[in-house]
Amino acid sequence: MKITNLEAIILEVEVKNPASDALHTYDAGRTVVTRVYTDEGHVGYATTHIGRGKPTADVLKVLLEKELAPALIGEDPLFTRKIRHKLWNIADYHGAEGLAHWGISAIDIALWDIVGKSMNQPTAKVLGACRDRIPAYSMAGWYFDSEKAYLEKVIAVVEEGFKAIKLKVGRYSLENDIERIKAARRELGSEFTIMVDANQGFDEREAIRRGRAYQEYGIRWLEEPLIPQHKQNHARLVQALDIPIAIGENYYSKHQFYDAVQAGAASVLQPDNRRAGGPTEWLEIGAITDAAGLHIASHGGGPVNVNMLCAIPNAIYLESGSLKHENKMLVTQLKMVDGEVLLPDTPGMGTEVREDFIAAHRVD
């Protein structure tokens, strides 16, 4: 089998109610669809969502089509590690991390989609699956315009059947954080698992002050309390607090994860499949963290993350949005049973995008 072409398509969906965390608002609503074609009819898909900065999608499309794609043409798509090495060599002059790694990751996901499709199996099984479902938590506790809107989201999470939820903290005072946690706990009951995410909102001293308060409420983990570059500072939080520290959504490649593990920066590492790398890199991040006795949770949901978490033994949680309504972008639909999301039986990564969705939302 040979790769014949790569196409990057930009889709845009209007964001009617932008969600906010401690520092950011996500309003761009763009997704780059990467399609890799082969001479045997298999087409590999990856979707890269751009939450902030619309022009980033344009840059990524140019990077994929003009810079990275020529290295793919004529290659066997099953040689995923050979291709990753070629792409690193192309990108390392301007930095194989950053946006270039978004491109490399998208290609790797599309290649592993082809691998699964060519073997007629979900990619998790081709990688060596260790489970067929993964516990999920809902990322529902954003900052909204009113407390009423916040509580409605929290209640919807229980009604949908999740057993865990993540709440944003750190935008306002510690007192406000505690009010949000208490209000959620009242609706969720004592058994429900709650994580909190500060999205880099604190410095070390403030993270210790707030972390001590959160841990009194049985919070499962404190996520990204500091900027991700401050690995040593995170390591001091791990020592100072009882609450587990989670970090990783902004790390690129196994090298940054290795550094974080070496520093003792967290108990839970959270690769993002756009940044960390595709399945090839995820497996190595999984192995590094497993050897260190640490856990993996995904940053983000969807079928790529489900496939990866079902192939990584030390994975504990899938992050997810609501699965209640039909996913209008993807052919593959995810299903949750007893708070766990099932590995879809779709051959490949489950990333195939519906043609009607592309037609309705394509901007480039």
Ligand SMILES: [Mg+2]
């Ligand atoms: Mg986060």
